[in-house]
Amino acid sequence: MGKGFFINKTVAIICGVAAIGAVATIIALFAVYTQEKSPAPWQSYRLPDSLSPVSYNVTLRPHLEPNADKLYIFNGHSSVVFTCVKETDLILIHSNELNLTLFDGFHAKLKGLNGATAPSLKKTWLEVPTQYLVVQLSSLLQAGSMYELFTEFVGELTDNLGGFYRSEYIEDGEKRVVATTQMQPTDARKAFPCFDEPAMKAVFHMTLIHPQDTVALSNAMNFEPINITIEGQKLLQTSFEPTEIMSTYLLAFVVCDFTYIGTKPGAEVLIRIWARKKALEEGQGNYALEKTGPILAFFENYYNSSYPLKKSDQIALPDFNAGAMENWGLITYRETALLYNPGVSSNGDKEWVATVISHELAHMWFGNLVTMRWWNDLWLNEGFATYVSYLGSNNAEPKWGMKDLIVLNEIIGVMAVDALAYSHPLSSNEEDILKPEHISELFDSITYSKGAAVLRMLSEFITETVFSKGLHTYLEEFKYSNTVYKDLWRHLQMAVDKAGISLPESVEVIMNRWILQMGFPLVTINTQTGTITQKHFLLDPNSVVDRPSEFMYEWIVPITWIKTGGPEQQYWLLTKEATNSNMSLGADEWLLANINMRGFYRVNYDSENWERLLAKLSSKHKDIPVINRAQIIDDAFNLARAKVVSTTLALRTTKFLNKEKEYMPWKTASRNLDYFFLMFDRSEVYGPMQAYIKKQVTPLFQYFKNITLNWTKIPENHMDQYNQVNAISLACSTGVKECVALTTGWFKDWMANPSKNNISANLKSTVYCSAIAAGGVAEWEFAWGMYKNATLASEADKLMYALSCTKEPWLLNRYLQYCLDPEKIRKQDATHTIVYIASNPIGQPLAWDFVRSNWGLLFNEYGGGSFSFGRLIDGVTKRFSTEFEYKQLLQFKQDIAGQLGSAAMSLEQVLERTRANMNWVAENQNKVLEWFTTETSSLV
Structure with missing residues (x-):
């Protein structure tokens, strides 16, 4: 026997207890660690893949009058049939802000279908953070079997513009x-319990009691309504045909x-256009009805795919948060x-009506028939619909030049956002987009406008014909299903190969550079x-990009270019640096890129080519294509x-404008000079800057005075009508x-005779x-009265904007307070x-103070998930350019921590923009003052 050691009994017992305690502690810590590493399924924001919905049968009754507690409510019940894909003893289904009826202490009933036996319910509860109804079962659901879950509920028909909500309007003095x-995106769960993810497609059987x-x-055609009586009240019950399988x-x-x-x-x-009776009596729906059919036919031809539904209802709502929503068969609009x-x-x-209708109808196939698997690919839906909306509206109104206007309306604007270090890629990782507020953040200009821009670029270099052929096979393979962006690249590559188009790399390799990393290149x-x-x-060369990119911020760039008015040529830039001898110029030549x-x-x-382009603009500006005249200014x-060229060079690109009559260069110059106003309208630069722009625009003003016969005619050309407004x-x-x-004078004439407004629309x-x-209280009060009585929403919008133009601070403060009263x-x-x-400029500090002091109220009352909160922070801080304002922003971020919601990304972008503004103003104020002073010295 070997050597040993001896301990007494007491010590042994103590050691034993300690050992047991240590083991217990280790087990407990391991359990905690395991829980942290693997949270309970109901703590995850994504549904497990164990269940798959097949169909819903939903009955809802909205009460259009308030109850005794002055609340508007709806009640209903819902059954969802689902297949068990993997054995599980847990049902997770989304439910948010619904008061669920208890059946024997449980929030739901479960039964088996087609011979399957349903387990009994063990426990149910509502998991608020992740918005689930959790149903724990006593035994397992069997893979391959089908079940039906029944719920009954009451919800509030709020005015918060999400889920099942109420909209109000006054007609004939009656509310x-x-x-x-x-x-969209995550509010179906506010109407009834459902598997509320885009890949969880099902058929819906809807019934409404009203x-x-x-x-x-609803989405599908209705059956004939039947008369019913509930608690002595005579009502109608309308049921609808089953929908197509959809999200x-x-x-x-x-x-x-x-x-x-x-x-x-x-x-x-x-095709039906629904709206308030008086609106339709005034003919306000006629244009939409006239254009919907042709746009629908255009997309059927473009996709080479028939419209998959029997009807296309479009309804104009008095209260609607977005511009419109592409609900399949029942599109809702502002x-x-x-x-x-x-x-x-x-x-x-x-134009807005034509473009929005086109955008929503484009979704009937791209988004509805074929849907992104998860919200990280939202850009695929929205960027695509934004791009082709210009094709559809161009087909409906071929004289408008819609294919050109996409540059102004989408591309130029979003470049300013995507040039920030706090931008984001078009396509994110699924695991980075989980919470509803993360999803809502994606509904921004990057998703819509940059998505449109890169798809337009792709369509241009593979040709629009090949692009549409790729879309056709994509839609055919994945109809009634879900996809990821790689599926689209594959089908476009098939179309490219079939057409024999030569590209330097595959569609996927080229396009992944544009969608998987943020930003864009300066060539x-x-x-x-x-x-x-x-x-x-x-935009700010000093900003730090802390978002890594596997492509090292290098793109495969399709460069189109011309030399001294010669034929267009194309060159693919595949690396950080290359040489093309054809792009070297002789003494009197100029080169223009990105046609x-x-x-x-x-x-x-190089500086020599910039000088030649400026000389060409000064001598014969029409030798340069009109879009590129706008591009030269904007670039x-x-x-x-970004400190790449001098500010004076940029200002010199506007000198030819006193001869320019086209809309796009003027609009682009106006937007860029707006930045100078934002930075300098509180400084000594303001006077000389005003004088310079006055000098440049006066010939344009006189031009439109002449061609409109002293403002008595409307210009014929669509873009000329826009440029008259500019002038x-x-x-x-x-x-x-x-x-x-x-x-x-025009406004005073209207005030004198309010029933007769002769101002051109x-x-x-x-x-x-x-x-x-220019006026005072009388003008403001008159406009407010006309706003309150406007029967046309677009007229009300114009007045709503104009009311903000007053120079009276007290009127602006009162107007801000009106924003907290939905009655106003x-x-x-x-x-x-x-x-x-x-x-x-007078209202900016007032609005900033208002937002800060009322943020909690705005956030809670108007919904932290609202798409417009990011735009709110962006809009009230555009003038920020001082250290003091930057510190105010930082304090604001600290004060509202936990109450940012969908505005978190926007606030970071605003901080970055403010830092850039501070640096730019410090470096450029004296140069800008000197340039404007010199240019206007002859006017003094």
Whole structure:
């Protein structure tokens, strides 16, 4: 036997107890550690893959009058049939803000189908953070078996514009209530318990119980309503045909007293425009009805795929947070996005209606028939629909130049956002987008506008014909299913291969550079040597990019270019630096790259080529394509902000404007000079800057005075109508006396005879703003009264904007307070109104103080998940350019920690922008003052 050691009994017992305790502690710590590493399924924001819904049977009754507690409610019940994919003893189904009925102490009932036996319920509860109804079972659900879960519930029909909510309006002095829906992205669970993820597609059988003087609508065609009586009240019960298999976020139902106009009986697809009776009586729905059919036919041809439903209902709602929502078969709109009144609405209103209808109809296939698997690929839905909406509206209105306007409306604007270090890639990792507020953050300009820009670029270099052929096979393979972006790349590659198009790399390799990393390149061309380089373009060169990219911020860039008016050529830049001898120039030549801004990148040149381009603009500006005249201005101003070129070079790109008559260069210059106003309208730069712009715009003002026969005619061309607005807006704001007299005179005539408004519809917004800015209380009160009585939403919007133009601080403060009263300013309009007020130099500090002092109220009352909170923070801080304002922002971030919701990313972008503004102003104020002073010295 070997050597041992001896301990007494007491010590042994103590050691034994200690050992047991140590083991217990280890087990407990391990359990805690395991729990932290593997949370309970109901603590995860993503549904497990154990269950798959097949169909829902939902009955809902909205009460359109308040109850004894002054609440509007709805009640109903729902059954969902699902298949068990993997054995489980747990059912997780989304439910949020619903009061569920208890059955023998449980929140649901479960039964087996087709011979399956349902386990008994063990425990149920509502998990609030993750918005689940949790159902624990006594035994396992069997894989391959089908079950049915039944719930009964009551919910509040709130006015918060999400889920099943109410919209209100006044007609004939009487308040009317509409029960309507907005499910995207995660609010179907507020209407009934459901598997509320886009990949969880199912068939929906809807039934609505509603008052007899109302109509019920849903995604599918309705059966004949039947009369029923509940607790002595006579009601209608409307059931609907089963939907196609679809995602929960596309579900919609409306109860209202609206009427409709529609296509004649026997049409292959029933098209109906629903709205308030008076709106339709005034003809406000006629344009939408006229254009819906042709746009629908265009997309059927473009996709080479028939519209998959029997009907296309489109309804204009008085209260709606977004512009519109692509619910399959029942598209919901803001009134301004669907209703148009000739003679009262502007050409901009008309374009908005055509573009939004086109956007939503594009979704009927791309998004609804084929849906992204998860929200991280939202850009695939929204970027695509944004791009092709310009194709659809161009087909409906071929004289408007919509294919050009995408550059102004989408591409130029989003470049400013994507040039920030706090931008984000188009496509995120699934695991990074989990919570509802993360999802809501994605509904931004990157998703919509950059998504459109890169898809337009792709369509250009593979050709639109090949692009649409790839879409056809993509839709055919994945119809009624879900996809990821790689599925689209694969089908576009098949179309490219079939067409024999040669690309330097596959579609996937090229496009992944554009969607999986944020930002875009600055392409610099040295025309002396033919050297071409690229680098990640940042508006603030001192900002730190802490988001790694596997592609090292290097892109595969399709460069289109011309030399001294010669034929267009293309070159693929595959590396950080390359040389193309064809791009080196002779003594009198100039080079222009990124023709018609088809590529999503900015361009810089050597100083000699910049001088030649400026000389060409000065001598024969029409030799340069109109979109590229706008591009030269926009690139130069943004390169100057990034310290790549001098600010004076950027300002020199505006000198030719006194000869320019086209809309796009003027609009681009106006936007970029707006930045100078934001930075300098409180400084000594303001006077000389105003004088310079007044000098440049006066010839344009006189030009439109002449071609409109002293403002008595409307210009024929769509973009000329826009540029007439530019001319008057800039002339009045810079003090052209003839302009101010003109607008105030028109407004006074209207005040003298309120029933007769002779102001041209296109000019109303500008005229109202100019007259209210030049006037006082009387003008403001008159406009407020006309706003409250406006029967056309687009007219109300113009007045709502113009009211923010007053120079009276007390009126602006009162207007801000109105934003907290939905009886005065609708919740859907509160964000816009506050931002409008902040765009006024006098209103900006008032709006900032208002937002800070009322943030908790705004966040709680208006919904932390609202898409507009990011725009609110962005809008009220655009002027920030001082250390003091930056510190205020940091304090604000600290004060509202935990109450940021969908505005978190926007706040970081605003902080970055403010730092950049501070640096830019410090470096450029004296140079800018000197340049404007020199340019206007001859006027003194």
